[in-house]
Amino acid sequence: MPCKPEQKNIKEPTVTALPTTLEEARARDARDPLRTSRDQFHIPADTIYLDGNSLGCMPKATAARLRQVVEQEWAEGLIRSWNDADWINLPQRVGARIAPLIGAEPDEVLMTDSTSINLYKLAAAAVRMQPGRRRIITEPGNFPTDRYILQGLADSLQEQPELVTLPAEQIADAIDEDTALVMLTHVHYKSGRLHDMAAITQQARACGALMLWDLSHSAGALPVDLNGCGADMAVGCGYKYLNGGPGAPAFAWVAKRHHERLNQPIWGWFGHASPFAMSDDYVPAEGLRQVLTGTTAVLGASALETGLVLFADIDMAVLRRKSQQLTQQFIEAVERRCPKAGFELASPRDPEMRGSQVSFHHPEGYAIMQALIDRGVIGDFRAPDIIRFGMAPLYVGFEDIHNAVEILGDIMDYRHWDDPRYRQRNAVT
Template identity: 50%
Template structure:
């Protein structure tokens, strides 16, 4: 494989035209869309319109005249299409952590006789922190059991109330089989919560087909909603009216503008809202989702697998002699849309790469992580990134005080 082979793949790529819809700094190879997606080029003008005309001129009337109040459901339905969810089963708002607390509380209440929350050590640590906080707050015998990813299926038992997993491991890109895990959980009477932070927008997700009970995800990675963009949550339609929100707020009330002193949950997915949502962030996310119109997620997955495979092959061919090795599965069907490479000086190598115009990120203790976003990453990006890494490793350019000193955000 040489660069010309990859250029030919780019020319034949049915998603190639999407790249022009993003703002891409000149000369930058951006392989960190799994942490923060690129800016869709039209989002600033949409934000300016919302801020200057809607907020600036229509003011409070915009809740009605510009549909602000319905934005969480509207945007949720746009995400539903990308995650295999039924209409009106996804709502946008709050953060992943807040939404996870809501869903843990909902699941626990639906299984009041059980006390085990099952997760794995590949889950994003913040999810585990939320579960620990939930456990300690209730102080009612709840246990958080954490097993290795490969041991999850065997650990599901009649004591488990909820199986709480991230579908794609944030470190190694290892992918759980959502349908199989959910079926096993249901066979034992347990519920499932799926974190889609590294799935939504990166690969086909079939929440309805898998029978998932609950799910949540962020929108600032592959969905390109911008830094701090609001998260989303999913509740299976058959459970929606059974959920009793632990974080009950006025936006989740059946009649929010009646200002009743007692809470009555809204029907369906709306009851999972709490307080007033961030309209500017929601507007930016709504605009960002325009780039996904008419995109076939199966096509996205085909390109994602090809990008990751090309990068892995090139990295092992050119960098293995410098102590680089693959983390995570080789089978593309078992991984998400990022590639992690191990190296004893992973942090410094990544900082040197970033300085050279190839942006990925680092995850402790020794992982260089490269995310491939099929809407804007090209096949030649894989070649150029590995070319830069091989040069840095060969010259030991990473062994420099500028690159060895740890920054606050890695």
């Protein structure tokens, strides 16, 4: 199978002719092939939402769908809805909707649990499939829960895997015959830097290691081709670019060639070959279903399903092109509007190397972000000094970017961020 690098063939229009005025931005929105998508979302008034990489906006259809699930399927159908409303197949049904976004077959993806729990299951399964290999390689500084899960595995699993943490650029050389698994987050949660999935996967597999990707910041944000790259496993999040709602269930992908040998450690009735036989001994289901454990979170799963419907007619190459244009427009506008404000780009300047987000370092980042939020521009802050802006291409437009940077410029010009109200730190996700 040829390894198709997924981000190469759409270079041309990304950096040319980006809007620099309000009029140009509006004109660009008017001819945006994704412009009708925005109407499918509820965007709060007077808000420019650049945090869809943390929690996606609510699709308008979701409110009605959840009323139906709660007030009809639960309230009226009660226990019968496991069959009559097909709750029982939600993990498979939602998984099949995620599959085309990540280059997977419909029966290779299940929606279940949280990203962290799924990572525990799959990373453990990977180590158990690689007898005689003990190392798990990952990088420092990426989304911390991924590392915590691997640290917990190293602390608890019978195989006693050894966790090796190396900077991204040293990983390829470090993969050896003792490496069971390489685990990386595809898009860096802080900087938005994109790993070369095809190249790294190829290096891992050439050495006999398995390759597991966390797609939390890439699924729904750019085209991903797991099978095309020959990857082995992946996990990802439902509440960011997939617009599944707060704490939506996550997903797990395993390449079909591994399904038969898979043995994840958290055995539960939803993963049993015959869940309703209620037999005493665990017999894993065939195929991927053994990855399931407990009862499906029906409310969250139904919201996620509704969010995914909005991707049904989206050309991911078009989405990627718009995403690259939005991020590039944002970088150029900030540097043009606030050249001496002390911002230092924390994201790759090359749009081919970036996910759908832009981050800047600034020593006053926390207060600046609070001032922005106060003015209706919602991004987020990541310690110690990063302000982060996510451009969800389904509902963020070129005018949004223009206006957001104008407000940022205003805040910097007049030192609004110096207001003591903005300097008090709270927990922020």
